[in-house]
Amino acid sequence: MLPNRSRLSVLVFLLPPLLLYGVAVLFPILQSLFLSFFSWNGISDMEFVGLANYVHMLTGDGVFWRSFFNALGYLAICLVLQLGGALFVASLLTSLRRGAGIIKTLYLLPAVISTVAIAFLFVRIYSIDPVGLLNQVLGWIGLGGLERPWLSDVNTVLAAVSAPEGWRFTGLYMLIIYAALLAVPQELEEAARLDGANQWQMFTKIRFPYIRPVWITTTIMATTYGLRGFDIPYLMTNGGPGQSSELLTTYMYKTAFTSTDFGYASTISVFIVVECLVAVGFILLMLKRKADA
Amino acid sequence: MTAQTAPVTRPVPAPPSSPAPRRRRRKPNVFRSLSRTLIVLIVVVQVYPLAWLFLTSLRNEHDFATGDPFALPSSISFDNYARAFQTGNLGQNILNSFIVTMGANLLIVLLGMMAAYALQVLGFRFSKFVRGLFLIGIIVPVQIALVPLFIDYSSVNLLDTYQSMIIPLAGFALPMSIYLFSSFFEYIPRETYEAASLDGAGPYRIFGLITLPLSTNTVVTVVLVNSIFIWNDFIFANTFVLSEGLKTIPLGLQNYIGAMGKVDWTATFAAVCITITPLLLVFLVLNKAMIQGLESGATKG
Numbered sequence: 274m275l276p277n278r279s280r281l282s283v284l285v286f287l288l289p290p291l292l293l294y295g296v297a298v299l300f301p302i303l304q305s306l307f308l309s310f311f312s313w314n315g316i317s318d319m320e321f322v323g324l325a326n327y328v329h330m331l332t333g334d335g336v337f338w339r340s341f342f343n344a345l346g347y348l349a350i351c352l353v354l355q356l357g358g359a360l361f362v363a364s365l366l367t368s369l370r371r372g373a374g375i376i377k378t379l380y381l382l383p384a385v386i387s388t389v390a391i392a393f394l395f396v397r398i399y400s401i402d403p404v405g406l407l408n409q410v411l412g413w414i415g416l417g418g419l420e421r422p423w424l425s426d427v428n429t430v431l432a433a434v435s436a437p438e439g440w441r442f443t444g445l446y447m448l449i450i451y452a453a454l455l456a457v458p459q460e461l462e463e464a465a466r467l468d469g470a471n472q473w474q475m476f477t478k479i480r481f482p483y484i485r486p487v488w489i490t491t492t493i494m495a496t497t498y499g500l501r502g503f504d505i506p507y508l509m510t511n512g513g514p515g516q517s518s519e520l521l522t523t524y525m526y527k528t529a530f531t532s533t534d535f536g537y538a539s540t541i542s543v544f545i546v547v548e549c550l551v552a553v554g555f556i557l558l559m560l561k562r563k564a565d566a
Numbered sequence: 567m568t569a570q571t572a573p574v575t576r577p578v579p580a581p582p583s584s585p586a587p588r589r590r591r592r593k594p595n596v597f598r599s600l601s602r603t604l605i606v607l608i609v610v611v612q613v614y615p616l617a618w619l620f621l622t623s624l625r626n627e628h629d630f631a632t633g634d635p636f637a638l639p640s641s642i643s644f645d646n647y648a649r650a651f652q653t654g655n656l657g658q659n660i661l662n663s664f665i666v667t668m669g670a671n672l673l674i675v676l677l678g679m680m681a682a683y684a685l686q687v688l689g690f691r692f693s694k695f696v697r698g699l700f701l702i703g704i705i706v707p708v709q710i711a712l713v714p715l716f717i718d719y720s721s722v723n724l725l726d727t728y729q730s731m732i733i734p735l736a737g738f739a740l741p742m743s744i745y746l747f748s749s750f751f752e753y754i755p756r757e758t759y760e761a762a763s764l765d766g767a768g769p770y771r772i773f774g775l776i777t778l779p780l781s782t783n784t785v786v787t788v789v790l791v792n793s794i795f796i797w798n799d800f801i802f803a804n805t806f807v808l809s810e811g812l813k814t815i816p817l818g819l820q821n822y823i824g825a826m827g828k829v830d831w832t833a834t835f836a837a838v839c840i841t842i843t844p845l846l847l848v849f850l851v852l853n854k855a856m857i858q859g860l861e862s863g864a865t866k867g
Binding site: 275278279280282283285286287289290291293294296297298299300301302304305308315358362365366368369374376377378379380381382383384385386387388389390393394395397398403406440443444448472497500501503504508522525526529530535538539542543545546549550553 | 597598601602604605608609612613615616618619622630673677678680681683684685687688689690696699700702703705706707708709710711712713714715716717718733734736737738740741744759763768769770772773794797798800801805815816817819820822831834835838841842845846849850853854857
């Protein structure tokens with residue numbers, strides 16, 4: 274604590290940020306919770322309905338459950354691409370003597386580009402008429418039978434809208450994991466090598482345990498970002514065809530701003546928050562237990 | 567750079583200089599060249615779509631519709647760029663994005679620094695609780711704020727203004743910047759403050775004359791990292807802005823998806839190239855600072 278500080282000075286520095294944060298973040302959270310107990314279209318009077326929105330969401334709304342499972346699938350694909358891809362590339366990169374800087378920059382490029390641009394780009398990549406990059410590549414390598422309109426096929430659309438999000442941020446997580454891998458003490462690796470550890474053992478016994486704290490952070494980041502994914506599916510397919518690429522976030526958005534059902538939309542957004550908190554708790558629990566074992 | 571960027575580049579393991587057994591030495595070499603090939607391959611997959619985007623923006627329409635998408639453009643034309651500027655309000659969109667990015671960054675830096683100063687340097691009894699409050703903003707998804715803010719904005723006539731985008735963008739970015747500033751302030755030695763206090767400086771002068779000037783590097787980091795997200799924000803802009811004159815780049819791009827599904831792809835890609843250029847240039851010039859910011863933001867988070 275600063276010797277000459279006064280209570281007033283603390284308030285002077287703390288109040289403005291708290292005010293902005295309260296208006297933009299804290300108050301809306303409470304307001305969502307409040308609205309979720311009402312039925313309201315924004316124009317007529319608000320009607321208190323108690324838990325009816327929650328009951329309807331959990332027991333009577335097929336679209337909700339469809340969106341929930343889609344969101345889990347979306348998350349799974351994002352995690353594999355982002356964390357798996359990042360860990361793989363970062364490990365490879367540590368064996369590189371030169372050029373790591375350039376590769377880091379190139380790899381991070383997609384993260385700088387707006388989601389709207391990425392959505393456009395991938396709509397073209399997936400298209401079949403005119404033939405897009407993906408179908409062209411499949412034709413080339415003799416898998417022409419797999420060519421299809423990826424975004425209008427109900428079986429592939431979810432994967433097709435998840436991949437761009439995964440692709441976009443792999444570089445970011447790679448960067449973080451790479452930095453952590455570089456911090457693994459040389460002596461540890463040296464000692465393991467003298468003991469005859471192979472590359473795989475080196476990775477599982479030395480490097481990975483050492484970067485575990487960073488791994489937990491990145492897993493939490495990737496999971497919460499995956500659960501709030503919105504722009505790319507919304508722009509590429511708007512949840513379609515049918516509900517086959519509808520996520521909880523896009524469903525919530527449509528409920529609020531297309532059907533103007535603010536109460537029910539708030540119920541869904543409360544669910545999204547709970548889902549994020551549960552996911553974070555779950556990850557912490559799982560990875561902590563593993564570390565203790 | 568700043569003190570909080572702990573991970574510094576370490577010399578990559580040199581080949582064992584001591585005479586190691588022959589087999590030992592060869593194995594890592596095979597591994598190394600294999601991994602080098604893999605890295606190049608992955609980078610190509612990662613970057614090729616962007617190169618393709620750029621090449622497509624230089625094709626003429628006929629070439630695009632009939633030609634092989636992988637081939638180099640048969641002739642380079644900048645017509646698409648001219649058409650891109652005619653179609654939408656590209657200039658206006660870029661200006662709007664600048665205003666929103668600047669406004670939000672100003673709030674994020676100033677308020678983030680103030681909060682971090684109160685929490686880290688001044689200290690007070692409930693600081694743990696306040697830190698916890700700010701942590702919520704990192705975990706909670708931004709979507710929760712859409713409906714309430716829409717309702718609140720419409721009751722105070724803030725819908726369709728720059729502020730309607732700036733306020734939530736700054737609010738949700740604040741926790742991370744407080745975090746980055748706090749961890750930097752930790753490294754300013756106590757003695758500096760004590761000496762200044764003995765010379766009669768109060769908390770305001772210490773903030774203005776010591777903490778603020780020392781934080782330049784962290785300010786750059788915070789601004790760079792946040793600018794990526796703010797420049798590209800779609801969700802707040804799409805929800806709170808309706809009039810053409812206020813649309814930012816992500817919204818402006820939507821105009822290029824023409825009516826009746828007829829899309830002028832080459833002009834669209836030209837527009838995309840124009841709009842990503844400012845950020846891309848900043849990124850390429852300052853990517854060291856940005857990379858360090860992203861790394862330190864997460865590894866310590």
